[in-house]
Amino acid sequence: MRIDLHTHSTASDGTDTPAELVRNAAAAGLDVVALTDHDSTRGHAEAIAALPAGLTLVTGAELSCRIDGIGLHMLAYLFDPAEPEFLRERELVRDDRVPRARTMVEKLQGLGVPITWEQVARIAGDASIGRPHIATALVELGVVDTVSDAFTPEWLADGGRAYAEKHELDPFTAIRLVKQAGGVTVFAHPQAVKRGRVVPESVVADLAARGLDGIEVDHMDHDEPTRARLRVLADELGLLATGSSDYHGSRKFVELGACTTHPEVYGEITRRATGAFPVPGAGGHSA
Numbered sequence: 001m002r003i004d005l006h007t008h009s010t011a012s013d014g015t016d017t018p019a020e021l022v023r024n025a026a027a028a029g030l031d032v033v034a035l036t037d038h039d040s041t042r043g044h045a046e047a048i049a050a051l052p053a054g055l056t057l058v059t060g061a062e063l064s065c066r067i068d069g070i071g072l073h074m075l076a077y078l079f080d081p082a083e084p085e086f087l088r089e090r091e092l093v094r095d096d097r098v099p100r101a102r103t104m105v106e107k108l109q110g111l112g113v114p115i116t117w118e119q120v121a122r123i124a125g126d127a128s129i130g131r132p133h134i135a136t137a138l139v140e141l142g143v144v145d146t147v148s149d150a151f152t153p154e155w156l157a158d159g160g161r162a163y164a165e166k167h168e169l170d171p172f173t174a175i176r177l178v179k180q181a182g183g184v185t186v187f188a189h190p191q192a193v194k195r196g197r198v199v200p201e202s203v204v205a206d207l208a209a210r211g212l213d214g215i216e217v218d219h220m221d222h223d224e225p226t227r228a229r230l231r232v233l234a235d236e237l238g239l240l241a242t243g244s245s246d247y248h249g250s251r252k253f254v255e256l257g258a259c260t261t262h263p264e265v266y267g268e269i270t271r272r273a274t275g276a277f278p279v280p281g282a283g284g285h286s287a
Contacts, residue, residue, distance in 0.1 A: 003032040003261040005058060005269075006075060006188065006216065006244030010125065011035075011043030012062075013132035015249030018043035019050035022281075026052040028256040032266060032278070034058035034077060034244070039093040040128050041081040051281035058269075058278050062188060063178075064093050066168040070197045071158045072187065074174045075216065075242075078273030079183025086177040089169060094128055096167040101129045103164040104156065108134070111161060113143055131156050132251055147251055151195055158196035175211045182275020186214040186242050191230060192221035201233060208237040213272060218243025218259035240265050 008014035009021045016024060018035060021043075025033040035047050035057060044059045051057050060077040081087065101120060108115045115137050123140075124133040135150035144150045153160045169177075171187075178185045187207065191198055204215065217230040218241075234241040243259035246252070270278055 001031040001263045001266070002029055002257055003263065003266045004030050004244050004247070004257050004259075005032075005034040005060075005077070005186070005242050005261050005266070006036050006062070006219075007033055007247040007256065008037055008062075008249075009035060009043045009047070010127050011040050012037035012128045013130045013248060013251065015251050018047035021247075021249075022047050022051050022055060022057060025256050026055045026281075030055060030257050032056045032058060033256070034060045034075075036060040036062045036075055036077075038062050038128060038130055039064055039090050039097075041090075042128070044081070048279050051279060051283075053281045053283045055281040056278045057281070059276055060183075061090070063090075063174050064166070064168045065171040065174050067171050067199060067203060070199050071168065072171060072199055073189065074169075074171055074178070075186040075188045076174070076178040077184045077186070077269055078276045078278070079178050079181035080275035081181075083177075083181035083275070086181045089173075089177060092167050093169065097129050100164050100166040101131075101134060104131070104134055104162050107162040107164065108138075108155075113138070114141060132248065134162075136251065146253070148194075153196075160196075171207060172210050175207065179211055182273060184213045184269050184272050185211070186216055186240065186269075187212060188216045189219045189221050189246065190215050191226045192219070194221055204233065205237055208239055212239065213269070214240030214242050214265070216244060217241040218261075219246060220254050220258060221246075240268055242269075 009018040063074040135147040138144045138150045242261045245258040247256045
């Protein structure tokens with residue numbers, strides 16, 4: 001089985017619609033794909049409706065969190081999206097995205113970048129607006145060569161010149177809310193140092209003690225020595241070790257299935273989940 005547990009659609013900052021994403025996942029030879037848009041479940045219904053036969057969908061989200069001034073992302077799988085407290089927190093995060101993005105555009109203008117809100121809004125379309133849309137605008141303007149190049153202290157990285165904070169969850173609260181909604185939690189790309197500061201291993205241990213289920217080990221932003229250390233850490237803390245592409249369509253240079261999760265780990269995730277269940281493809285529609 002080929003299992004990719006971290007992808008994004010146009011419901012957040014990917015470039016594939018949810019329907020396109022599941023069709024592309026099947027074409028890439030995946031057996032299981034998770035749709036984990038940022039702080040949003042808006043793409044789930046479309047993905048399920050279009051799900052090809054032979055592909056199983058894991059519903060999820062990637063939650064924006066912060067601790068001790070350091071941003072981190074928490075993957076949440078197979079939770080009940082209607083659980084009231086968790087839904088309310090996701091809406092708070094989502095609703096803060098527009099004023100935050102406007103602030104970043106204003107900061108970039110103050111730095112002499114000829115960016116406009118209209119340009120960023122056009123790029124985002126109906127998606128939940130975020131930094132990757134602003135980064136894409138910087139690519140269009142020739143300020144940076146790639147989206148990844150915008151996520152530096154010079155521009156949009158945490159604490160960068162054009163960075164602005166938004167409402168984010170405490171990761172311990174995120175774990176509690178996901179568990180309360182019957183879901184499973186995995187710390188996304190915990191050592192992605194190219195994106196900015198990362199939390200120390202002691203924080204990962206504290207999260208594990210509070211119910212964290214796993215850490216994302218195999219990821220494009222982790223080199224081989226980092227992956228090896230994370231596997232040791234997962235073993236030491238009794239955490240599941242996952243792998244995934246963090247696919248964003250054409251916004252990032254990574255293919256679906258670039259990194260994958262072992263079937264036994266996937267099986268354990270599904271065993272622990274009580275809020276929702278993986279959805280097997282029944283053929284889908286082609287719209």
